[in-house]
Amino acid sequence: MRGMKLQVGIGSLEELDYYLGEGADELYCGLYSIPNHVEGARNFSAPAEVIAAGERARRAGRKLFFAANEVHKELLGRTAETIKELVEGGIDGVIIKDLALLDALREKKVRTHYILSTLSYCMNAETLAFYSGYGIKRVALPEQLAPAEARELLRNPYGVQAEVFLKHRECCINYNGLCFLDCHGGLTTFCKRPFRTGKDEYRMAGPGAAERLAELYDYHRLGVEVLKVGRSPVKEASRLIFREARQIAALLGLGLPKERFVARALRIKAGFDALYRYLGKTI
């Protein structure tokens, strides 16, 4: 049984080289001038830099995608032109959320590997059919969708593939693309803060790691091929998550029964927990 391909977000050529060396199969990046959904992440400065990164990835036999997964009507024309330039420059695909942008790119006849952002909430087979009409070739599954609910969507007749995040590390408690809570600031996000309701403490509930890892196992069994690591505001954190993802992806490739996979993945996680704690104290 094969493991999963690893995709990771980068913000510089230095990070590109690091992850190429570490065995990433796919990489993605953004530009400061084009809206993309990530909190405090590093982006590239100019399209030429992205094109250079794409060439370097291609020489290494890997792929580079460009993230333009926010909606911003004032920048629609510039975003479409930039994507056209990047596609002509050889990048391998684009991660998109904005339907108006997909429509504009279709009008401009920009043909590339379009990936629907997880923020677009493709929750069902009908939504997938809708987006496949816009040329979507892959969908980043919503973090809130359970594998059993995604079964039909994953067996779609349009050849649309899927990718998932390493959710026990990177997953919003709420619907992240539809969230207006004020989520600024490095390592502490709004939804992880302690709140009060009268005299009681209130916390926004999230699922446990075992549940998330069991979901990952099921997604892999359902044919999801790509495990995605997002862009953390702290590049060392991204590197840790990538290394953890790599070990877990390899574990999936062993074809273990689900319970044994989860137990061993939790041991991997426990080892990395200590490293994250150390990182938290040192930055």
Added chain:
Amino acid sequence: MTERAVSITPLELGALTRKVLQGYERVYLGSEFCQHLLPSLDEVRELKDKGVKELTVLTPLLPTAQLRSFLKLFDRILGLFPGAELSLGDLGLMRAVNRAYGGSVPLLLARPVSADFIRMDERFLARFFSENNLRLLETDEPDRIAAFRGRGVKFSFHYPFKYLSMTRLCPFMKGGVCSRACAGRTLKIQQTAPYRGSFFLKNNFYFAENRGLPPEGVARTVFTLAAGPRREKLLSLNAAARKKKA
């Protein structure tokens, strides 16, 4: 002329008295946030028995099985309310309904998905609405309505709850099972030091308050009944007082 509507979840059907109904031309039933708060046929029938003439069914994001199941239910709802509107929180449902009914069911684009659309290019949006049989964009963002420069898209304005976020990990669920324990409950959530401020939880969504009155020029206003029927009157009085003072 602005149409006046009132919005309720099935849990609040009891609060919808004939007296309350007198003030509204249309009732929204369901939830644009929670898949467990879609109405049953009996609940829709109850609405009919209370004398409701115009119905809009609110729907959230739906996984495939729930979407299919809702389509069957909606077909039966149309038997009770042949002109029922559907407020969609899911583009897949939009596709499915348009394919099933050939554009004869009036569709609206619901919150929170509409928050992305109101930020999209206006010319695209007008074409998208026209191509997909969408009649209204539902929003609670008055500043976005004011900033909208295009034509061809009409708005309905929801108040006094302003959406902030929603979750599938509902705090009211026990062991992953929904027993609609959220009925009648709105929690005020306060931030702790060093942060300040508060917001609210109702059902599975977090919200703040829209304190002003609906902006001018909207096609419809939708008042959330759970805010308390007197709340709307208070808002109007406050707004009138402010206007007079100004």
